[in-house]
Amino acid sequence: MISQTMLGLGKKSSVIREIFEYGNRRRAEIGAENVYDFSLGNPSIPAPKQVTEAMLSLLENTDPVSLHGYTSGPGALSVRSTIADSIVKRFGCAATAADIYMTCGAAASLTVSLNALVNTGDEVVVLAPFFPEYRVFAENAGATLVVSPPRDDMGPDLAVLDKLITPKTKAIIVNSPNNPTGAVIEEADMVALCDLLRLKQTEYGTDIYLIADEPYRELVYGDTEVPYIPNYYDNTLVCYSYSKSLSLPGERIGYIFVSQKVKDHTDVFAAVCGAGRALGFVCAPSMMQLVIEKCIDAKADIAAYEKNRNLLYDALVEYGYEVIEPKGAFYLFLKSPEADAGAFCEKAKKYELLLVPGDSFGGPGYVRVSYCVAESTIRNSLPSFEKLIKEYK
Ligand code: PLP
Secondary structure, eight states: OOOHHHHHHHHSOOHHHHHHHHHHHHHHHHOGGGOEEOOOOOOOSOOOHHHHHHHHHHHHHSOHHHHTSOOOTTOOHHHHHHHHHHHHHHHOOOOOGGGEEEESHHHHHHHHHHHHHOOTTOEEEEESSOOTHHHHHHHHTTOEEEEEOBOTTSSBOHHHHHHHOOTTEEEEEEOSSOTTTOOOOOHHHHHHHHHHHHHHHHHHTOOOEEEEEOTTTTOBOTTOOOOOGGGTOSSEEEEEESTTTTTOGGGOOEEEEEOTTSTTHHHHHHHHHHHHHHHTOOSOOHHHHHHHHHTTTOOOOTHHHHHHHHHHHHHHHHHTOOEEOOOBTTEEEEEOSSSOHHHHHHHHHTTTEEOEEGGGGTOTTEEEEEOOSOHHHHHHHHHHHHHHHHTTO
């Protein structure tokens, strides 16, 4: 008999994918311009020009055998050094190539980190609402997922978290800016969270690792600051990805940074290399590694996301929706005007609005709106949002 767990995972498509497929059918029936699809988190702005130039230059000027050849398991040394130097420069945090493991994006960073840390039966805590794949990654690593519900403003509820951390807690995953809310954990909350983790480590005599899932770090608006967690908590592994920051989700490139302050750093880094090996994630795509080396300071122009955010947030608030103000990423989380967010999303379909119920993110009663779409989609969708809320008045 084949693995029933994997069979189950393979057969069950995500709610987001189901909505996207529904959108494809509607697009074929009534025309793409009449469907307001806010389901997927696929970057809608192009990669920076430097990325294209770097790719062309690498293809034209590099010996193809070395360009497309294997790098060492954790990645090319020059690339890892460049990333480490950038961490030192940007965050004032000690880092060298020996702390960096190149991966195929944040998904690989997370699954490698979890497999490196977790023994069967350990617990991994996530702060709701959370990216649903955390459950798949944590359970596949042998952990039990423990979900910590949020405060009303979607910030971390430390009184609740306090009760959920046990001697079995091996790690906590923190995602800020957050998918699905767009919220950013403020410094005061980060300090309090890290204080609590330290207290629990001392109380139980255990190590609790903080896995910082940071694909949206560069996508923040206004004067929002995102605290760099290794500066606040020693046992931190940063799972970074260029999928969203450089609009390269299909190219599968990112890294794990094991903070030098992690206890038994050498062993933890070796376990990361071991997990990468066991999972078949050695040697991230070689050309993309070199692209990152050449584009270390490149930034996507996120003005379009910010414009979309302002347009949508202001209009929804004006119409009477209750919305968590998004500070980063390209998601907006709104309170469903009826308790059942799934039923609300079904009603939204009448107006060709494709929204995702928050239930699968551990945020029941809320709805995720991905605003990484064309500005015209937002503008054209606004009358539909207005008609939809009027049904509840
Ligand atoms: N973590 C979060 C919070 C995400 O939203 C995503 C993708 O949407 C990932 C991780 C995976 O990103 P990647 O494309 O880098 O694997």
